[in-house]
Amino acid sequence: MYHNKKITVFSHLLVWFVLFSMPYVLSYGQDQEIMRVFAHFWIPLVFYAIVFYLNYILLIDRYLFRKNTIAFVGINIVLISFFLLLREELESTFFQELVRKVPKNSEGSGPPFQMFIYVQMLSYMAPLLFAIAIKTTQRWVKTEAESKEAANFKLKSELQHLHYQLQPHFFFNSLNNIYSLVDISPEQAKSSIHSLSKLMRYMLYETNMEKVTLSKEIDFMKKYIDLMKLRVSDKTSVKYSFPSDNTGIQIAPLLFISLIENAFKHGVSASKESQIDIAMSCDGKTVLFNISNDNFPKKVADKSGSGIGLQNLEKRLALLYPDKYTFTNKVIDNRFFVTLAIETA
Incomplete structure (x- = not known):
């Protein structure tokens, strides 16, 4: 001035x-x-x-x-x-x-x-x-x-609201998974609580920044997938593939976790065989994320299937990456396919 x-x-x-x-x-x-x-x-x-x-x-x-x-x-x-x-x-x-x-x-x-x-x-x-x-x-x-300045303040406030909305939602879903293990496998429940504490530490202390490195986000997703795998039966196959090299890409935190949560909520059956496939790749500064799972829709009375995570994701994408992302989802042969591409530069 x-x-x-x-x-x-x-x-x-x-x-x-x-x-x-x-x-x-x-x-x-x-x-x-x-x-x-x-x-x-x-x-x-x-x-x-x-x-x-x-x-x-x-x-x-x-x-x-x-x-x-x-x-x-x-x-x-x-x-x-x-x-x-x-x-x-x-x-x-x-x-x-x-x-x-x-x-x-x-x-x-x-x-x-x-x-x-x-x-x-x-x-x-x-x-x-x-x-x-x-x-x-x-x-x-x-x-x-x-x-x-007012628009930027409104944007930051809305993003902060969505971020705070995601944290209890994530915590609630994780606690439900751990609760199901308490009677079946107390040792696994203890291990899950320890893993959850690490995940929450990341969410509380490292995701307050506008962007994090993609490698940190990948490490967070791997730990979350491993935590979720503890509660599924042998009838469920979970495969994932992430870039192993440090890409140097910076990205907004917690964008992909809702898709993984959604796959475990709607793609796992207690009595039928099911499969979840997760793949991420990078093309220059563009991050491509694909996930597919069997489609087992939740009942209307089941509040865990309310879809708040996907609604949150679409709002955050529109605010953070306007005109720089594509998000599609569809059901083919009773399998749910999601594709998300984000231009980070």
């Missing part, structure tokens, strides 16, 4: 320096009378500057932008009229030799006095309109900046 203020001050000084230098530049090589330059150029420029800065600093904000147009116009008419009279008085008092009076009864010797006043009034309109144009532009830029 301080830097921008210095640039603004420098720009104003430069403009007025150029304007005050124009008489010398335009009359270069000709006889120059300093008194003529002073009377006909510098004095009007000083008046123009006063009109400009009075409006720029005070009058436009106080009257024009507050819809008090009549007062604004009236003050400027009085101000310009005062400077016109003052200029006439200065020229007739201090610069008599430079001012050639036009005889009242002569014809063709010069423009009528009314026309002279009209032209002078128009000349004072230039700094006035210029001040209005600059202030209006500055106000528009400020409004746009505030609008963008």
Whole structure:
């Protein structure tokens, strides 16, 4: 802000320096009378500057932008009229030799006095309109900046809300899985609780950033898949494939976990054979994630199948990667297929 203020001050000084230098530049090589330059150029420029800065600093904000147009116009008419009279008085008092009076009864010797006043009034309109144009532009830029700041704040707030919504949802589903192991295999339940604590530590302390490395996200997904595999029977086959090399890709955290959760919720049967296939690959800075599972829809009364995870995912994708992702899902031969591609750059 301080830097921008210095640039603004420098720009104003430069403009007025150029304007005050124009008489010398335009009359270069000709006889120059300093008194003529002073009377006909510098004095009007000083008046123009006063009109400009009075409006720029005070009058436009106080009257024009507050819809008090009549007062604004009236003050400027009085101000310009005062400077016109003052200029006439200065020229007739201090610069008599430079001012050639036009005889009242002569014809063709010069423009009528009314026309002279009209032209002078128009000349004072230039700094006035210029001040209005600059202030209006500055106000528009400020409004746009505030609008963008408000939009960014709203975006961050909504993303934070979705993030906080995901954490208890994830924790609730994981606890349900562990609960089912307590009576069947207490040792596995203990191991699952330990694994869950590591996963929650990641969610609480490492996912508050806007982006994390893809390798960390992959490690989180592997641990979660291993945790989920503890509760499924031998009739369920779970296969996954992730990039083994460090891709250097940065990505928003917890985007894929909802898809994996969904596969275990809707793709596993206690009595039938089922299979979950998970694959991730990278093409440059694009991350491609595919997951497929058998389709065993939950009953309406089963709240664990409410689909909050997928709704959350689609909202986050729309906010984080607008026009930079594709998300499709379909059922073919009673298998549910999901494809998610994200351009991270």
